[in-house]
Amino acid sequence: MKKWFLPVLIGIILLISGCSSQSTEKKESSNQTITYQSENGAVKVPAHPKRVVVLASLAGNVMSLNVPIVGVDAWSKDNPKFKDKLKNAEVVSDENLEKIIDLNPDLIIGLSNTKNIDKLKKIAPTVTYTYGKVDYLQQHIEIGKLLNKEKEAVDWVNDFKKRAxxxxxxxxxxxxxxxxxxxxxxxxxxxxxxxxxxxxxxxxxxxxxxxxxxxxxxxxxxxxxxxxxxxxxxxxxxxxxxxxxxxxxxxxxxxxxxxxxxxxxxxxxxxxxxxxxxxxxxxxxxxxxxxxxxxxxxxxx
The missing domain is CATH 3.40.50.1980 (Nitrogenase molybdenum iron protein domain)
Incomplete structure (x- = not known):
């Protein structure tokens, strides 16, 4: 074997090994979960959700934390201030189960009066909130916890309070x-x-x-x-x-x-x-x- 070939061969092996390791790490990251303590008990949710369906008035909280939404309630979709961020999101409701399934969500967020909650839980991890149970700022922090972005949520709350x-x-x-x-x-x-x-x-x-x-x-x-x-x-x-x-x-x-x-x-x-x-x-x-x-x-x- 020529002397120059051995270092090249080692380099190729290391490159392939590195790519394989990165691929494994990405896969593990996408499958990673956290446990969120919801008002109805502990729920395992994605650590980094990529396809969220929001069936309530909480879409703005999710969007402000830069988490992608694939399905949203009609009122949020109709908000001119949400237009750009929701341009690719489908309008869904708690009765559009087939449409929600087609969206392949990894997380569903709703209110406590959302219909078909048991069926939604079979589609993806589902977390609901009772409107007004906590104040509007704590509600955002709760969404931050759910989305594994508590620090970002707390930082915004503190800044908003000072400005207001x-x-x-x-x-x-x-x-x-x-x-x-x-x-x-x-x-x-x-x-x-x-x-x-x-x-x-x-x-x-x-x-x-x-x-x-x-x-x-x-x-x-x-x-x-x-x-x-x-x-x-x-x-x-x-x-x-x-x-x-x-x-x-x-x-x-x-x-x-x-x-x-x-x-x-x-x-x-x-x-x-x-x-x-x-x-x-x-x-x-x-x-x-x-x-x-x-x-x-x-x-x-």
Whole structure:
């Protein structure tokens, strides 16, 4: 055997061995699992999920942690702020079992009232959450734990709290610390006023920035989360500032009434109109957008 051939042969063997080792490591990594302590007990889930189906209002939490989603609820898919990240995701529901099977998910996330949970568990590891059992920030940390990204989730929560607190102080300095603010939404010919934990920017305003809500809203909507009202009684619930969440494609009929036009918030140009499709949720993507939008609206920037 020629002298030059032996080193070449050894190099080839080492290269093949290295490639084989890397392939094995990648396979082991893809099969790796962690145990997540869900509210219903321990669940083995992928350590690095690659094909997640989200059947609830938690898609933004998953996307903010850069975990791929292959199936999602219709409301999330319809959110303009989620459009780019969900462009390849299929719309599914808890009744589309065959469609979910076709998506070959490695993890399914839903709410406690999700249907067919036992059947979903046979498709992939399934974890559900009870809405409101923990606050909106702890909910994100729980999603972080589930996706093996707790540190990233905690870091975002800490940063958000600092930014929101600073913005709240700046807003109070501008509008006064006793100025009240209400959040109302027009949905299917009905008007709703919201408490402090029902999306629509309520967590940002009342919890993070600690701005006051009117007493009437506190009385009727704080515990339940929302309260249906008629347009005629809106002045009783409207604060010094009013956030109106509505479908950007249509004009609510109550906006044409004198009751609405003559309310102090509207007359004083303290009305902030937002797209309901962008404001529904309370995930990091939505919260960051809400914080920016509400700050500008309240400061008049």
């Amino acid at each position: 607190e600073a913005d709240g102080k700046e807003i109070k300095a501008k509008i006064g610390d006793k100025a009240t603010i209400s959040v109302v939404e027009s949905f299917e010919k009905q008007l709703y006023v919201f408490g402090s934990n029902w999306g629509r920017g309520t967590e940002v305003l009342y919890q993070a920035m600690k701005l006051p809500m009117p007493e009437k809203v506190k009385e009727k909507a704080l515990k339940a989360g929302y309260y249906a009202i008629s347009p005629e009684v809106l002045p009783e619930y409207a604060g010094d500032y009013l956030v109106l969440s509505k479908n950007a494609d249509s004009k609510a009929s109550f906006e044409e009434t004198n009751t609405f036009k003559n309310s102090p918030a509207v007359k004083n140009k303290h009305l902030i109109v937002v797209n309901s499709k962008e404001f529904y949720f309370n995930d990091p993507i939505t919260l960051d957008y809400q914080l920016e939008t509400l700050k500008k609206g309240l400061l008049g920037n």
